[in-house]
Amino acid sequence: MNFGLLLGFSHWRDFPAMAQAAEQAGFRSVVMPDSLFYPQSTASEYPYNDTEAIRQYIAATPFIEPFISMATMAAVTSRIRFYPSVLKVPVRQPLVLGKLLTSLAVVSGGRIALGAGLSPWREDFAYNGLDFSRRGELMDECIAILR
Secondary structure (H helix, E strand, O other): OOOEEEOOOOOHHHHHHHHHHHHHOOOOEEEEOOOOOOOOOOOOOOOOOOHHHHHHHHHHOOOOOHHHHHHHHHOOOOOOEEEEOOEEHHHOOHHHHHHHHHHHHHHOOOOEOOOEEOOOOHHHHHOOOOOHHHHHHHHHHHHHHHO
16 A cells, blocks of 8 residues: 555554554555644634634644654554654754654664655744744755755
């Protein structure tokens, strides 16, 4: 089977069993959502869907840090691959992100990939002391450092 499983609304305690079941069923990957935090209000509009609908999804979804979730599932599987669907790369410190990625690659036997994204939420940048208008430059810089 050439498809993956997106874990979003699931309880984190179920992740290991779900990853094992997905691997046994022939799934090739497990994809994790990413969100750093949930501001009470936002000045941003989500460009791909209704902003209010996506905010309701975010409020109802237990966003466990993707690296913790992936390490937990990698420890109980042997073939299935893991990646964050859209990790908000430019709001993360690139050296720490690189260390997380390479560490997870080592302990998972190379079963990690990176789905990288900018983040449409101004608050992700503001609360991390970053300039939202420079998000493209920050993404390019982070990717260069990761490489």
